[in-house]
Amino acid sequence: MESSERTSTIIERLRRAERVTVAELAEATGSSEMTIRRDLDQLAEQGVLRRVRGGAVSFLRGHSAPFPLRELDETGTKKQLAAAVEELIADCESVIIDSGTTTLEVARRLAHRQITAIPLDLHSANALSNAPQVDLLMPGGRTKPGELSFTGHLTETSLRALRVDTTILGVCGLSATHGLTAHDLEEVPVKQAAVAAAQRVVAVCHGAKFARTGLGFVCPITDIDVIVTDRAAPADARAELVAAGVEVRVV
Numbered sequence: 502m503e504s505s506e507r508t509s510t511i512i513e514r515l516r517r518a519e520r521v522t523v524a525e526l527a528e529a530t531g532s533s534e535m536t537i538r539r540d541l542d543q544l545a546e547q548g549v550l551r552r553v554r555g556g557a558v559s560f561l562r563g564h565s566a567p568f569p570l571r572e573l574d575e576t577g578t579k580k581q582l583a584a585a586v587e588e589l590i591a592d593c594e595s596v597i598i599d600s601g602t603t604t605l606e607v608a609r610r611l612a613h614r615q616i617t618a619i620p621l622d623l624h625s626a627n628a629l630s631n632a633p634q635v636d637l638l639m640p641g642g643r644t645k646p647g648e649l650s651f652t653g654h655l656t657e658t659s660l661r662a663l664r665v666d667t668t669i670l671g672v673c674g675l676s677a678t679h680g681l682t683a684h685d686l687e688e689v690p691v692k693q694a695a696v697a698a699a700q701r702v703v704a705v706c707h708g709a710k711f712a713r714t715g716l717g718f719v720c721p722i723t724d725i726d727v728i729v730t731d732r733a734a735p736a737d738a739r740a741e742l743v744a745a746g747v748e749v750r751v752v
Contacts, residue, residue, distance in 0.1 A: 508540065511526055512574075519558060548567060582706075596619065611629070680722045702725050730749065
């Protein structure tokens with residue numbers, strides 16, 4: 502099993518259990534215990550877990566994984582979703598690009614397009630910074646360590662001063678009942694300002710997000726115009742969104 506696959510397996514185990522052992526992870530991944538120990542040491546440095554004798558204690562239960570680990574998750578699906586979102590964007594549009602790993606793939610796709618881009622984290626800003634056709638506007642504000650997302654009064658004020666064609670939102674949780682939700686409460690008012698600034702709101706997420714609800718309420722489902730997702734999204738949940746008047750595109 503390759504390193505990225507081992508990491509995904511370990512992360513999944515850490516989400517389900519408070520404690521994992523080197524022996525069980527070695528068996529689950531088909532790797533040596535020495536390899537697993539190295540993997541656990543690296544994850545400990547990233548703040549995912551605490552090493553204990555014979556294994557590790559998870560820091561992930563109830564929390565999202567660090568950005569570098571999330572970026573490695575479902576990379577193929579994220580690229581497909583990003584390609585579908587790009588098809589929705591016309592040349593010369595002004596576009597707010599939300600923070601997150603899926604929206605980072607969208608930023609990479611849009612780097613060759615003639616647009617005005619307002620990224621909400623430094624990861625996407627970096628992806629767009631050397632794009633000759635992109636007019637890059639930075640919203641300002643405080644950056645959150647690790648995530649590098651913009652938060653706070655300066656970010657919200659900047660977004661509320663804008664009127665853009667499209668906002669592309671990342672998703673922590675999504676349903677017809679609970680709307681769009683986020684795990685990080687600091688990001689909620691920023692996302693809300695991005696929604697208010699746009700003529701059209703496009704939400705992008707893989708299907709697993711339909712089964713989750715974040716702590717912070719961002720907006721009702723009726724504030725979203727288009728949802729781009731994959732076939733892992735439950736058919737009944739997609740049908741509820743369509744019934745609410747939302748266009749759902751499945752890649």
